[in-house]
Amino acid sequence: MNKNVLVIGGAGYIGSHTVLALQEAGFSPVVYDNFSSGHRDAVFSEYVVEGELADRARLAQAMRDHRIGSVVHFAALIEAGQSVIEPLLFYRNNVASTVSLLEAMQDAGVTRLVFSSTAAVYGNQTEAELLHEDLPVQPINPYGQTKAAVEAMLRDTAAASGLKSIALRYFNASGADARARTGERHDPETHLIPLVLQTAAGEREQITVFGTDYPTEDGSCIRDYIHVSDLARGHVAALEKLLATNEDAGSFTPINLGTGQGYSVRAVIETAKRVTNRSFTVVESDRRPGDPATLVSDPSRAHALLGWRAEHSALDTIITDAWNFMNRGMS
Numbered sequence: 001m002n003k004n005v006l007v008i009g010g011a012g013y014i015g016s017h018t019v020l021a022l023q024e025a026g027f028s029p030v031v032y033d034n035f036s037s038g039h040r041d042a043v044f045s046e047y048v049v050e051g052e053l054a055d056r057a058r059l060a061q062a063m064r065d066h067r068i069g070s071v072v073h074f075a076a077l078i079e080a081g082q083s084v085i086e087p088l089l090f091y092r093n094n095v096a097s098t099v100s101l102l103e104a105m106q107d108a109g110v111t112r113l114v115f116s117s118t119a120a121v122y123g124n125q126t127e128a129e130l131l132h133e134d135l136p137v138q139p140i141n142p143y144g145q146t147k148a149a150v151e152a153m154l155r156d157t158a159a160a161s162g163l164k165s166i167a168l169r170y171f172n173a174s175g176a177d178a179r180a181r182t183g184e185r186h187d188p189e190t191h192l193i194p195l196v197l198q199t200a201a202g203e204r205e206q207i208t209v210f211g212t213d214y215p216t217e218d219g220s221c222i223r224d225y226i227h228v229s230d231l232a233r234g235h236v237a238a239l240e241k242l243l244a245t246n247e248d249a250g251s252f253t254p255i256n257l258g259t260g261q262g263y264s265v266r267a268v269i270e271t272a273k274r275v276t277n278r279s280f281t282v283v284e285s286d287r288r289p290g291d292p293a294t295l296v297s298d299p300s301r302a303h304a305l306l307g308w309r310a311e312h313s314a315l316d317t318i319i320t321d322a323w324n325f326m327n328r329g330m331s
């Protein structure tokens, strides 16, 4: 089995944790990143190539130079709100550039790909309690549309060539490496748990609960928080699955990575107060447009096909690890 993996976007939040998990599983990751949002001190691989996702020739050369057998593709713009304002930027970076990647893989004869997709492809589903992969893909913002477009591209390319790919649809990535080697550092930060912890640390004045009249137990939104190290393990399992087959035919499989268990915004805030032992100001506000009441995964396909399940995603663990990462080097 060729264990040399090109990790595109490997200097980012989920990518850097995945590089660590790949190394622990005996893979040899090579990071490829333009450092637009990634961090140089979050590169853990022996080799790193600085480059653009759109640069077909550079990608193909990197694959040949490092005798790459598979690719994991994290590189994307990720902020849904910004995608509404600048959709073309998102289509260029997330969709058009991924065409270059698939062409480069064909140039270099690499046929296995794990792609970072998202629960955002499901949009607002009214029928299903748990989101499963056979539900219609109907994103409600340009960010989700770009991920759905790449999924369609992977499905079409699989039918026409030998490309074997898995799209991992992450739910709410959160937490940090238990040894605080890497963690979440988005700028701007829009994710709930780091925002709550920044409030606990006194870096923000208050945390806002958007919507307190949802049809949920405490009225706030419910989400499925998945520890980033569990996500990282999911990529290892997906790669092992793709590399285990010797068939020539292409394939495309979307797989949820989530816990199947939801927590409300209020529960996250209460857990953060307890874990950090800090009190802080919580403000209630109206719902934000486009926020569904509940987004929780059905993770059964990942259990069945990958033998993967969340192991570190208890809310306490997620918040403890994220807090320790924020306070690294302070004790």
Ligand SMILES: NC(=O)c1ccc[n+]([C@@H]2O[C@H](COP(=O)([O-])OP(=O)(O)OC[C@H]3O[C@@H](n4cnc5c(N)ncnc54)[C@H](O)[C@@H]3O)[C@@H](O)[C@H]2O)c1
Binding pocket: 008, 009, 010, 011, 012, 013, 014, 015, 032, 033, 034, 035, 036, 037, 038, 039, 051, 052, 053, 054, 073, 074, 075, 076, 077, 078, 093, 097, 116, 117, 118, 119, 170, 171, 172, 173, 174, 186
């Ligand atoms: N964080 C989440 O909760 C979440 C949830 C669902 C899906 N995702 C997806 O997971 C992936 C990784 O997310 P993240 O939170 O780690 O984001 P991130 O911004 O921390 O990481 C993205 C990495 O890709 C690199 N990159 C971006 N555009 C590039 C380009 N054109 N060429 C080369 N490198 C480029 C960045 O420098 C960065 O290192 C994204 O595709 C995102 O859409 C994230």
